Amino acid sequence: MVTCKETRAVIIALHKKGFTGKDIAASKIAPKSTIYRIIKNFKESGSIVVKKASGRPRKSSKRQDRLLKLIQLRDRGTTSTELAQEWQQAGVSASARTVRRRLLEDGLVSRRAAKKPLLSRKNIRDRLIFCKRYRDWTAEDWGKVIFSDESPFRLFGASGKKLVRRRQGERYHQSCVMPTVKHPETIHVWGCFSAKGVGSLTILPKNTAMNKEWYQHIFRAQLLPTIQEQFGDEQCLFQHDGAPCHKAKVITKWLG
Known part of the structure; x- marks a missing residue:
């Protein structure tokens, strides 16, 4: 319990006049245990000031x-x-x-590191050039762009970590394990979209990666019909990333 300096002074003053702790407690000025402690501290130190404990000294400056x-x-x-x-x-x-x-x-808290793609100096430079070139584009300008990309998907298991809740001794319980295989089958999926909506979706055969031949086939069978459906006779721009198959001579010539 925290006792103010004035209360401590009154208790000590009454103590000096010959009042006992029991007598002072009868006045309800403070709890009996507090009154006895204040009187004891006064007898030991000769002061009504309560010294703060020094505590354990820091090991470092x-x-x-x-x-x-x-x-x-x-x-x-x-x-x-x-x-x-x-x-x-x-x-x-x-x-x-x-x-x-x-x-x-110092505000330095331990946290799991965020993941982000590793960018080379060329990647950084090219992205900066792209941003500066199109920083003044409006929503209407971007509405004339159709974007495309492809991504691989594993057909068995998850590529990341899986959390389970288990009791002691259940580490290898059937319901607590995540089955894995050494060489899971993978499919590559290509898709496109614009401000007008999503476009076609193409699934390549199992374990077949995107190459310039497949990319050119998708242009004819999927991209052109999507552009016709979404833009008709309107002019639009096609945007894809710098993947090797995207920069093949036959693809560049076809787009030109």
Whole structure:
């Protein structure tokens, strides 16, 4: 219980006048246990001021804390155990738990790394050029574009992690495992869309990857009918990415 300074002063004043703890408690000025504690502290220290406990001293200085932060920022993937070892070389003997607390004080929280495609310098440059070229386009301009892309899909199992809830000893229970095969069959799917809606969808034969021959076939059998259906005689633009089969000479010539 927190007792204000004025209350403590009154209790000590009554104590000095000869009142017992029991007498003071009868006035309901504070709980009996609090009154006895205040009188005891006064007898030991001679003061009504309650000193704050010093607590356990920190194992590191502010300078050492800044060093730890710099080490972590230099390599975000360094674990707290590895950081504790590096910190020890700087003269700080601390556990991995202490390392985590210090980093939390600086707002550095451990999280699973986000995934994103690896971009080369050329990728970055080309994307920037594309953005600058079309940054002034309106929704009406983009409404005249038809986009296409293809993607592989595994026919067996999931390509990522699967979470299950299980009890102790159920690690290999039939309902808690995810079956896998060494070489799962894969299909490649091509599709297109525009602001007017989705277009055709083509599924290539199993374990057949997209190449320039298939791409040219899809143009004739799927892309042109979709353009005719969505745009009719209106002019439109076709947009695809820079996959190798998209840049083949026969494809570039056909699009030209």
